[in-house]
Amino acid sequence: MYAEPIQRLIDELARLPGIGPKSAQRVAFHLLKLSEDDAGRLADAIVDVKARVRLCDVCFNVSDQELCEYCRDDRRDRTMICVVQEPPDIVALERTREYDGLYHVLQGHISPIEGIGPEDLRIAELLERLKAPPGSPEAIQEVIVATNPNIEGEATAMYLGRLIGPLGVKVTRLASGLPVGGDLEYADEVTLGRALSGRRRIQ
Amino acid sequence: MYAEPIQRLIDELARLPGIGPKSAQRVAFHLLKLSEDDAGRLADAIVDVKARVRLCDVCFNVSDQELCEYCRDDRRDRTMICVVQEPPDIVALERTREYDGLYHVLQGHISPIEGIGPEDLRIAELLERLKAPPGSPEAIQEVIVATNPNIEGEATAMYLGRLIGPLGVKVTRLASGLPVGGDLEYADEVTLGRALSGRRRIQ
Numbered sequence A, B: 001m002y003a004e005p006i007q008r009l010i011d012e013l014a015r016l017p018g019i020g021p022k023s024a025q026r027v028a029f030h031l032l033k034l035s036e037d038d039a040g041r042l043a044d045a046i047v048d049v050k051a052r053v054r055l056c057d058v059c060f061n062v063s064d065q066e067l068c069e070y071c072r073d074d075r076r077d078r079t080m081i082c083v084v085q086e087p088p089d090i091v092a093l094e095r096t097r098e099y100d101g102l103y104h105v106l107q108g109h110i111s112p113i114e115g116i117g118p119e120d121l122r123i124a125e126l127l128e129r130l131k132a133p134p135g136s137p138e139a140i141q142e143v144i145v146a147t148n149p150n151i152e153g154e155a156t157a158m159y160l161g162r163l164i165g166p167l168g169v170k171v172t173r174l175a176s177g178l179p180v181g182g183d184l185e186y187a188d189e190v191t192l193g194r195a196l197s198g199r200r201r202i203q
Helices: A004-014 A021-033 A036-052 A087-095 A123-129 A151-167 A189-197 B004-014 B021-033 B036-052 B087-096 B123-129 B151-167 B189-197
Strands: A077-084 A101-105 A142-145 A170-173 B077-084 B101-105 B142-145 B170-173
Touching: A004 A021, A004 B036, A021 B036, A021 B087, A036 B004, A036 B021, A036 B036, A077 A087, A077 A123, A087 A101, A087 A189, A087 B021, A101 A123, A123 A151, A142 A151, A151 A170, B004 B021, B077 B087, B077 B123, B087 B101, B087 B189, B101 B123, B123 B151, B142 B151, B151 B170
Parallel strands: A077 A101, A077 A142, A142 A170, B077 B101, B077 B142, B142 B170
Antiparallel strands: none
């Protein structure tokens, strides 16, 4: 219907999450009206993000260096690890200004229905970080499980609780207060801050 | 908050129409998870659309050639021109299968509030296309004004009616039936088809 380069752009845009055919068309025509420089900046940013962004060697947050900004930062509390599903969850937690420990990004959640088991997540690497003997200065004293408050997130939290508890490390879960069925990434700061300060031990 | 390449991509995405900061973040992390090839295809499509797409020399529809597919097509009725605001409106009209004449894309609407006057649109070029003397084989017999059924679109239609009527060319407007205040681009085929067949002369 459209000239081939336009249709191809619309098709590529429509593959993005949350962008239907109508908004793909709207975005495509917006890009057509931009200057070549402005459109080029978006194309460059896409290529650049793929070329320069990698996962942190320690916590698997996204980073443009071997270690992410939180793992590099010596002022943070290195006795606590907050476990999240995805990198944007870290940004949400940082906005609360109630946590200054380390992070660990699982890169997903356990979901038998989707065929995602513990071995598909960064759980082995998390256990590796907990190996320092309790009492030693580099020992992790608490793991806060901040997975999403939905079925998969809860299941992942339970699994981690059962796995890590026996190692002598305190394992906690964000307090209820988060709306169930929601997405941690989109919680407001107050709710998320309250959930953080009221976190409870996994039995 | 994010590594610089990620933040830059989020910022560029958030400048697109209909994409807020949250969906920009979602799209950015989606792109991060794509293979380099898949992300590259989107970047290429953006660069390509800017490099290869131009406006048709005659009707100002988008095209990858000097003349768009409708201006090139000898089987279409060359005595009728349907005037639209934007290229996606042509696609909407084609979907009705009730029109097989030519098109003319104004590239906008008259809007004193936005400071857009007739001289900012492709109106002079439209008048040029109406210059063949009435009765000659290449004479345009009817101009259908298919601007959006909202205030600016109506004003543009009235302006064109007063301008073109005296040239001895019949000027019509899409029939009411289109929901007022809406956007032609998003009308369903049936409504738009009915509006097309019931078009009425501008007084």
